[in-house]
Amino acid sequence: MKLVTAIIKPFKLDEVKDALKAAGVAGITVGEVRGFGRQGGHTETYRGAEYKIDFVPKVQLEIVVDDGAVDTVIDTITTAAATDKIGDGKIWVTDVERLVRIRTGEEGPDAI
Amino acid sequence: MDAGNNAWVLTSAALILFMTPGLAFFYAGMVRSKNVLGMLMQNIFAMGLISVLWAFIGFSLAFGGDGNFVGNLDYAFMNDVATTIDFPGFELAVPGMTFFAFQMMFAIITPALITGATADRLKFSGYALFIALWSLIVYSPVAHWVWDTGGWIFDSGALDFAGGAAIHINAGVAALAVVMVVGPRRGHGSEPMPPHNLPLTVLGTGILWFGWFGFNAGSALLADGIASQALVNTHLAAASAMLGWLVVEKIKTGHATTLGACSGAVAGLVAITPCAGFVGGLSPIWIGLIAGVVCYLALGLKTALKLDDSLDVIAVHLVGGLIGTILLGFFADDTVNALGDGLFYGGGGELLKDQVLAALGVMVFSGVVTYILATIVQKTIGLRVDEDGELTGLDQSQHAESAYQP
Numbered sequence: 001m002k003l004v005t006a007i008i009k010p011f012k013l014d015e016v017k018d019a020l021k022a023a024g025v026a027g028i029t030v031g032e033v034r035g036f037g038r039q040g041g042h043t044e045t046y047r048g049a050e051y052k053i054d055f056v057p058k059v060q061l062e063i064v065v066d067d068g069a070v071d072t073v074i075d076t077i078t079t080a081a082a083t084d085k086i087g088d089g090k091i092w093v094t095d096v097e098r099l100v101r102i103r104t105g106e107e108g109p110d111a112i
Numbered sequence: 113m114d115a116g117n118n119a120w121v122l123t124s125a126a127l128i129l130f131m132t133p134g135l136a137f138f139y140a141g142m143v144r145s146k147n148v149l150g151m152l153m154q155n156i157f158a159m160g161l162i163s164v165l166w167a168f169i170g171f172s173l174a175f176g177g178d179g180n181f182v183g184n185l186d187y188a189f190m191n192d193v194a195t196t197i198d199f200p201g202f203e204l205a206v207p208g209m210t211f212f213a214f215q216m217m218f219a220i221i222t223p224a225l226i227t228g229a230t231a232d233r234l235k236f237s238g239y240a241l242f243i244a245l246w247s248l249i250v251y252s253p254v255a256h257w258v259w260d261t262g263g264w265i266f267d268s269g270a271l272d273f274a275g276g277a278a279i280h281i282n283a284g285v286a287a288l289a290v291v292m293v294v295g296p297r298r299g300h301g302s303e304p305m306p307p308h309n310l311p312l313t314v315l316g317t318g319i320l321w322f323g324w325f326g327f328n329a330g331s332a333l334l335a336d337g338i339a340s341q342a343l344v345n346t347h348l349a350a351a352s353a354m355l356g357w358l359v360v361e362k363i364k365t366g367h368a369t370t371l372g373a374c375s376g377a378v379a380g381l382v383a384i385t386p387c388a389g390f391v392g393g394l395s396p397i398w399i400g401l402i403a404g405v406v407c408y409l410a411l412g413l414k415t416a417l418k419l420d421d422s423l424d425v426i427a428v429h430l431v432g433g434l435i436g437t438i439l440l441g442f443f444a445d446d447t448v449n450a451l452g453d454g455l456f457y458g459g460g461g462e463l464l465k466d467q468v469l470a471a472l473g474v475m476v477f478s479g480v481v482t483y484i485l486a487t488i489v490q491k492t493i494g495l496r497v498d499e500d501g502e503l504t505g506l507d508q509s510q511h512a513e514s515a516y517q518p
Contacts, residue, residue, distance in 0.1 A: 048408070
């Protein structure tokens with residue numbers, strides 16, 4: 001099992017969600033996060049005074065999938081979240097040691 | 113007593129009162145989220161404290177007797193207020209009680225204007241003591257100078273329709289003096305402090321603009337043609353000042369901002385205040401335009417003076433008030449109001465000279481006395497919040513509340 005974590009532009013969330021559902025993903029956890037990558041921050045101006053905003057709002061998705069579905073999930077997110085402009089975000093994959101469904105106590109891929 | 117006049121001036125009193133919560137939201141949107149309630153409270157609290165002081169002695173110190181510098185105690189504790197009808201030294205077209213109420217609303221908002229300069233760092237008890245002293249020792253005398261017969265500005269021939277000098281220059285200079293005493297916000301210049309909720313500021317601007325019709329058109333103290341002229345002037349000046357501010361902002365920073373539109377409109381409202389019942393034609397548009405452009409450029413003053421005037425009370429109220437007070441010396445038109453004739457309308461430089469002297473007089477008195485009062489409060493019970501309280505934010509440290517739940 002793998003944990004796929006993706007950072008995307010907030011306005012792309014609905015498209016990514018719909019695409020992942022269509023690709024058969026059973027669940028997504030979403031959080032509003034802030035950060036910067038190569039895009040850096042942006043500048044805001046209030047009464048002539050400039051403020052450098054380093055942390056840009058982004059959405060973080062976490063999806064636990066079976067090993068075989070990882071490539072599909074990554075392709076789906078990459079396609080749906082892309083705007084081809086800087087700041088589209090990143091995806092990374094980590095191993096999941098153990099997964100438990102709280103209601104039934106099922107473990108492993110059955111709990112996805 | 114004419115019912116129409118009374119109805120309009122009473123309505124104006126209510127409109128002006130509404131400006132204080134409007135100002136509260138105008139400012140509260142610009143502070144950081146931990147200081148929102150602190151800012152709202154400082155403004156709303158003025159409605160409580162200043163009103164009671166006004167009934168006790170504030171009104172009498174402003175409108176009692178005909179001394180040159182300050183009123184007397186003839187009307188203290190509401191004595192004879194209900195039966196007198198010539199408070200400013202001439203017979204009013206409205207009951208004395210209406211005049212009392214109308215003037216009370218000006219007294220409330222004037223100290224509240226100062227809170228924008230000292231945002232995020234006043235101790236509540238110190239603030240309360242300071243505005244109580246300031247209202248009685250600075251505001252009442254200056255209101256007397258400007259609006260009561262015997263007052264040296266009133267008698268000099270200088271004009272101030274609704275408080276360009278008595279309210280805006282007065283509060284603007286006071287803001288400068290208090291900032292000199294309390295110093296900058298911790299982190300000023302090193303950490304960013306952008307406005308936390310500009311929609312509140314836009315809402316506050318709308319309330320201020322709406323209330324300003326009472327502020328200026330009500331100052332006719334009649335429901336006559338001068339009131340109509342004042343209302344139209346007020347609106348046009350706000351409109352053109354917004355445009356002036358935005359054009360300069362767009363040229364200088366590349367964007368026309370919502371905060372710029374709001375700030376420009378308020379600058380125009382401030383500048384037209386002394387002129388409202390004395391100018392006509394397109395003059396309010398020119399006055400507003402000049403105010404919008406010059407007040408924007410005046411934002412740099414605080415940097416030059418090395419002062420943390422947090423929400424630009426100096427640029428908007430002091431500079432805006434000066435612009436209106438001085439431009440009146442040029443734009444006053446005696447076909448609009450027989451009391452004034454400016455340089456552009458064949459009146460020569462006499463009025464302009466009187467206007468400049470009035471502005472200087474208010475600046476020196478208010479600046480010096482405010483500095484002394486603020487210093488006394490700071491050295492006794494403390495005017496500035498302690499470091500922990502400031503870092504935590506005024507909402508929690510002063511009021512044990514939070515504006516927003518995490």
